[in-house]
Amino acid sequence: GDSVTQMEGPVTLSEEAFLTINCTYTATGYPSLFWYVQYPGEGLQLLLKATKADDKGSNKGFEATYRKETTSFHLEKGSVQVSDSAVYFCALSDQGFQKLVFGTGTRLLVSP
Amino acid sequence: DTGVSQDPRHKITKRGQNVTFRCDPISEHNRLYWYRQTLGQGPEFLTYFQNEAQLEKSRLLSDRFSAERPKGSFSTLEIQRTEQGDSAMYLCASSLKLAGGTEAFFGQGTRLTVV
Numbered sequence: 001g002d003s004v005t006q007m008e009g010p011v012t013l014s015e016e017a018f019l020t021i022n023c024t025y026t027a028t029g030y031p032s033l034f035w036y037v038q039y040p041g042e043g044l045q046l047l048l049k050a051t052k053a054d055d056k057g058s059n060k061g062f063e064a065t066y067r068k069e070t071t072s073f074h075l076e077k078g079s080v081q082v083s084d085s086a087v088y089f090c091a092l093s094d095q096g097f098q099k100l101v102f103g104t105g106t107r108l109l110v111s112p
Numbered sequence: 113d114t115g116v117s118q119d120p121r122h123k124i125t126k127r128g129q130n131v132t133f134r135c136d137p138i139s140e141h142n143r144l145y146w147y148r149q150t151l152g153q154g155p156e157f158l159t160y161f162q163n164e165a166q167l168e169k170s171r172l173l174s175d176r177f178s179a180e181r182p183k184g185s186f187s188t189l190e191i192q193r194t195e196q197g198d199s200a201m202y203l204c205a206s207s208l209k210l211a212g213g214t215e216a217f218f219g220q221g222t223r224l225t226v227v
Contacts, residue, residue, distance in 0.1 A: 043116075044155070044203070044218040089154050097207065098168060099145065100216060102154030
């Protein structure tokens with residue numbers, strides 16, 4: 001079945017450092033890809049998405065590019081802030097968006 | 113609209129008891145999903161509804177679990193004869209079915225502890 005693999009955390013960075021969180025997927029067909037973020041004490045929020053190959057999703061300085069050839073959707077940010085500390089989940093869905101398949105999540109800790 | 117609402121936020125129950133959770137989706141959303149999340153894991157799909165019809169159920173949803181969405185509005189998830197392995201965060205999400213899919217909005221979840 002479909003699956004998502006993302007790097008284990010925690011990822012610990014200093015403020016203004018460059019962030020990469022790796023995500024690879026296995027799926028039949030052409031899934032849509034997502035990054036969700038969960039801030040402490042809050043629910044899951046959609047951070048960005050891409051629905052077809054070579055699409056780039058972006059939001060709040062975060063970016064991820066849908067790479068079909070490497071089945072990857074790595075999350076990047078050029079300069080992280082303390083407020084970015086959260087758990088980040090990579091996910092995919094089929095084209096009909098019947099359900100999301102999530103990775104295990106990566107905790108990001110940013111220190112001043 | 114205040115988003116997806118779940119009640120209660122926390123539930124502690126004794127093993128063997130029945131529990132019921134409620135989810136109120138965003139009002140115009142016709143799709144509603146239930147997920148379960150255990151510590152250190154990503155959410156796992158349990159079931160989803162389009163309007164009042166339950167269209168898919170995961171193998172994770174044993175016979176002790178039942179979900180309903182009467183009238184296509186709020187939904188309930190009931191767990192009968194709870195077991196310690198049922199302890200988890202239960203998440204509800206809703207979306208509006210459009211061509212090409214759309215964003216799912218999540219509630220803050222109901223944390224279940226079975227003692």
